[in-house]
Amino acid sequence: MKDFKIYITMASLLLIGYVVAQYNKPKPVNWQSTLYYKDKIPFGTYLLYDRLKDIYPEAELSRTNKSAYNVFHGDSLQQGNYIIIAKSITLNKFDFEAMVKYIKAGNSVFMAAFEWRGFITDTLKVETRAEYASKNVSINFTNPQLRAPNNYVFKRDIANQYFSALDTAKAIVIGKNYADHGTFLSYKFGKGTLYLCATPDIFTNYSLLTPQGADYVAKALSYLPKAQNVYWDQYQNGDIPEDISPLRVFFSNPALQWAYYLSLGSILLFVFYEMKRRQRVIPVIEPLPNSTLEFVTVVGQVYYEKRNNANIAHKKVIYLLEHIREQYRLKTSKLDQEFVNTLAQKTGIDEGFSSSLISAVNFVSTHQQITDMELIQLNKLIEKFYSQTGYNGK
Missing domain, CATH: 3.40.50 (Rossmann fold)
Incomplete structure (x- = not known):
C-alpha cells in the first residue's frame, strides 16, 4: 500500500507540473479564416x-x-x-x-x-x-x-x-x-x-x-x-449553435477544464493500478503445432513414389497459366509467338527467356510422358519466371 501511495503521489506531481506548464505556455496565433461571430482570432468576426x-x-x-x-x-x-x-x-x-x-x-x-x-x-x-x-x-x-x-x-x-x-x-x-x-x-x-x-x-x-x-x-x-x-x-457559414451539454461550464473555463482532466486522469490511473493488482493469473496456452512441413513432406513422398512426372508437370503448367491470366490479363488459349512477345512486354522479362518458357509449356502440354530432367528443367524455368516478375507464390 505504501508503494501505491508513492506511485500516485509522483504521478500526481508530474501531472500537476505538466498542467501548470501547459496553462502558462503562450497560445499560438490561429490564422484560420473562420468568420465565426464568436471567434476572437484574427479572422473571426x-x-x-x-x-x-x-x-x-x-x-x-x-x-x-x-x-x-x-x-x-x-x-x-x-x-x-x-x-x-x-x-x-x-x-x-x-x-x-x-x-x-x-x-x-x-x-x-x-x-x-x-x-x-x-x-x-x-x-x-x-x-x-x-x-x-x-x-x-x-x-x-x-x-x-x-x-x-x-x-x-x-x-x-x-x-x-x-x-x-x-x-x-x-x-x-x-x-x-x-x-x-x-x-x-x-x-x-x-x-x-x-x-x-x-x-x-x-x-x-x-x-x-x-x-x-x-x-x-x-x-x-x-x-x-x-x-x-x-x-x-449563421447558417451559410456553418456556425455551430451554442453548446448545451452539462459539461459546457467546465470547458468554457480553462481552469475548470484542466481540473476536470486532472480528476479524470487520476481516476484512470487508480483503476489501471487496481486492475493490475487484482487480475487473476492467466494460464499459459500452448500454441497449436505447425504441421505444414509434415504435410508437405507427406504429399511430396506420395508424388515421388508414384513417379508421375507428367501429372506434376501438367499441374505446374495449369497453375502458371492461371497466374498469367489473373495477374497480367492475358489469354492463354493460344501460346504462339505473339503470346511470347506480349508476355515479355507485360512482365518485363527477356524475350528469349519468354520463348524458352512457353516452348517448355507447349512441350509438356503435348506429351504424356515426362522424364525427370524435363520436369526439373520446366520447374527451373517457372521458378525463374516467378523470381524475375517478383511473385512470391502467395
Whole structure:
C-alpha cells in the first residue's frame, strides 16, 4: 500500500507540473479564416458583430440559423437589413426567390463570401477569383463621396478576391481594386437592394483593428439603410449553435477544464493500478503445432513414389497459366509467338527467356510422358519466371 501511495503521489506531481506548464505556455496565433461571430482570432468576426450596435444603434440585432428559404419565406423576418458573411454562400432556386421577394419589399441583404454556389451564380452570373500580385492588393469605392484619397491597402492578401465575372446589365460596381476589377456589387430589386462583396476577410477582427479596415467596413455597411431590425446569418457559414451539454461550464473555463482532466486522469490511473493488482493469473496456452512441413513432406513422398512426372508437370503448367491470366490479363488459349512477345512486354522479362518458357509449356502440354530432367528443367524455368516478375507464390 505504501508503494501505491508513492506511485500516485509522483504521478500526481508530474501531472500537476505538466498542467501548470501547459496553462502558462503562450497560445499560438490561429490564422484560420473562420468568420465565426464568436471567434476572437484574427479572422473571426467577433468585433464586427459586437460593434453592429454602434452602426445601427436603434436596431434590434438577431441571429438566424436556418436556410435562406426558411428564413425569408413567410413572415419570420421583420423589415430590416440581413447580413451574411461566410466562406461560401449556396442558394438554390427557392432560396433565391424567397430572398428576392424579401428585398423587393424594401429590405437590404448584404453578402460577403469567397465563393458563390448554386442558383445565385447562374442568375447573377457571378464568379470570383484571386489576384496574384507581388505586392498587397489595394481597393477603393467608386462613389466619389465614399472614395478615399488613397486606396485601402491590406496585408496578408485579405483583399485579393474579386469578381472575375458579372452581369453588367444588372450589377452596379460600387467597389474596385487597383486592377479595376469589381470587388463590391449592388443589385436593385424593387424597393430594396442586394449587396455582394468578394472580400469577406476585410470584415474580420484583423482588419477592423486597423484604421483603414475600420473605415472601409464602416463605409461599406453605410450602404445599408437605417433599420429597426438587423439579422446576422449563421447558417451559410456553418456556425455551430451554442453548446448545451452539462459539461459546457467546465470547458468554457480553462481552469475548470484542466481540473476536470486532472480528476479524470487520476481516476484512470487508480483503476489501471487496481486492475493490475487484482487480475487473476492467466494460464499459459500452448500454441497449436505447425504441421505444414509434415504435410508437405507427406504429399511430396506420395508424388515421388508414384513417379508421375507428367501429372506434376501438367499441374505446374495449369497453375502458371492461371497466374498469367489473373495477374497480367492475358489469354492463354493460344501460346504462339505473339503470346511470347506480349508476355515479355507485360512482365518485363527477356524475350528469349519468354520463348524458352512457353516452348517448355507447349512441350509438356503435348506429351504424356515426362522424364525427370524435363520436369526439373520446366520447374527451373517457372521458378525463374516467378523470381524475375517478383511473385512470391502467395
